[in-house]
Amino acid sequence: MDALNLFDAFIVSAQAGSFSAAARRLGLTPAAVSKNVARLEAQLGVRLFHRSTRRLTLTDRGEQFLHEAGEPYAQLQAAFSRAAEDDGQPAGVLKVSMGVAFGREYLVPLLDEFLRRYPAIVPDWQFDNRPVDLVGGGFDAAIGGGIALNQGVVLRELAPAHVIVVASPAYMATRSMPMHPADLAQLEGIARRSGATGRQYAWTLRNGAGEQVAADYRARLIFDDPDAMAHAAMLGHGIALLPMAHAVRWLARGDLIRLLPGWYAELGSICLYYPNRRLLPPKTRVFVDFIVEAFREKGLAARFDGR
Template sequence: MAMEALNLVESFLLSAEHGSFSVAARRLGLTPAAVSKNIARLEATLGLRLFQRSTRSLTLTTAGEQFLREVSEPFTALQDAFAGATTQEGKPAGTLKVSLALAFGREYLVPLLGDFLEQYPAIVPDWHFDNRPVDLIADGFDVAIGGGIELTPGIVARELARTHVIVAASPSYMSTRKMPEHPSELSQYDGIVRRSTTTGRLRAWTLKNPLGEQCQAECRTRIIFDDPEAIAHAAMLGQGIAFLPMPHAAPWLSSGALVRLLPAWYAEQGSISLYYPNKKLLPARTRVFIEFVVEAFRKERYAARFDAR
């Protein structure tokens, strides 16, 4: 009975937090109808109406607001207690739900899995690869790794590395062309341009150099892709110049499959960070994964590899 009451309260708290049975359902792995039923059972048990329901909105009643104030803190304390107990024979255990960008995850994080699983055999990675920023709380992720995730209330970020965008092309593409000496000359080259998956617009880059000079980079748009890994591969096949984030360019610059144009120039792209819920006590599986990734980035010197300056 006690566990059933906790489940009912959790449905209530998530519905109140997001103003939606549907979002609460996604977080809990239930259907919206099941969440609605949980709320109805809780209301019947308490003899109170907790929500005003309409086709467009879900709002707390006065009684619902008071109940929210009374149960939020005790429930969070219980969650923290459960989180601290997520171990098996003293070792972190359970499913670890992580959001990763497609190519970045494959190139830099999948290779770390062997060591991680050897250290923590009771943890089951449940990794989701997507180039779109996720809603960490609404979608129930333990951790997200990438950039551009909005720091909404309840989310914290731990920076792993600063990243820059550079201009690159294949040796074959440049074999019949003169190397540019200034970004203003890029208009003479075919460009593989990126469309933003979030805004739908073509990405424009302002390049700068160590002297503080800035220049808007423009090329002849030849191909439009929405995936940086595909852009890197098209560039290697000689289809044109590409504006590539350093994580996507670094392996191919090292192998010689791509050459960097305008080596003194780069564009800012922000940070790669670990994002996770701001809780007093993280589940043990989440805490050890965060520390493992931070240490791996330090050991592999990824921050230096992603820095184009």
Template structure:
């Protein structure tokens, strides 16, 4: 296994262009990665990198060696991961990224059943409202929307997420119900600021007839978290454009009333992302299958539609 770690350090350093970047991917220190590469060079009797204070570049020999070993190394890593089991069961740390509020509401409740089925898997779940680099940051999977499908990634769509207008029954009790998206401008808006861009989100609603209408409620409060927006709506502070994962519970319980039925915005697909390896590690494979199975059984895709 020592030779394997030396090869991993070499390949990651060549792909990332530095020992520091390779160290972040491998969970090692830059000094350890540099030492691994130096030991590999000593064993082969050749110099694989030209080193300087600013750059790390492959030698001609290093370029040829990289072409020869990179594919075989990936296959070997997959094979080792695939047999990582305890008593024939999938095992190991399962590193997954998901949105904070969505993960708490829809994924964590599944954890008890997942652990009962796969007790040797250790969930290491990261609740981040950001797009992660699955391969570069060493994640086994991620759940979210809008993640760039770069080479080497696979996406399993869980459902398309629609955005709908909601308010509390108490807030609307003394107010006329809006008939068109433009009517929302007369109501207090609980609006959302996008964490990645810092801008207040603007929405255009559409109906089945293909008509469109811009939504411009007067801001009463601005939040960056959809769960906080949902809470403010429950408190009767105004109307909001909420993604269905956060609107559906309130609509089902009667805490929310749907405004402009039939009008919605499409926020895109919510998907489960994972590295597209020929031999997917058993822990990742069973997690993917489990999540897809449970979301399908819960009719998640239909429940996320607002049309």
């Protein structure tokens, strides 16, 4: 098992790009990971990494070793996962990242059915509105958007991520309804700042006829969370450009109304990300299938479509 620990340290460090990120995945200290890699290099008699204060990169021999050993390592991991199954059922801790409000609204309600089917799986769900490093953070999967498709990461598109213009009925009661995106300039609004970049979003609305118009309005508030924006809009603080996933509940209740029907902005897609392995651990494989099935059965792709 000692050799496997050394091998783990090398493979995960190569995937994550640093000893620190590998340490988080392996539950070790960076010093321990670095020591294990050094011991493996000593046993092999080759240098696997170029080390600097800023970067960790593979040597030519390291690249060759990773290429030759990567697939057997994935098969070995899958074998360990199968051996750890509980009476033939998928088992183990399932680490998944998802947005705070999105996870609470759409994924937490799925837990009863998921746990009924797979009682030996322990969901370790982390709620964060910022894109995560799937491989470096040791996640089995992530749901959301904007995650970099680095080597070893694949995605399944679940639904469109369309943004629409909304406001409270009370806010619009004393104002003229906009007929065109240019009319938004007469209204106040809650702007959104990216939690990842710190930049304020600038939206371009489009319609079915192919027109594209910038959504310009007077920013009265600036938030970095779409769920908080929805609540501020319901309190009458102005219009908000919200992803459909954050708006549909309040639209159905009548707490928000949609402005400019037929106009929407593109925010990419809501995706399910997971490691690109030919042999996924059973716990990850059944989770991916379960989420895809749940989105299809609940018609979420159609509900989130702003067109």
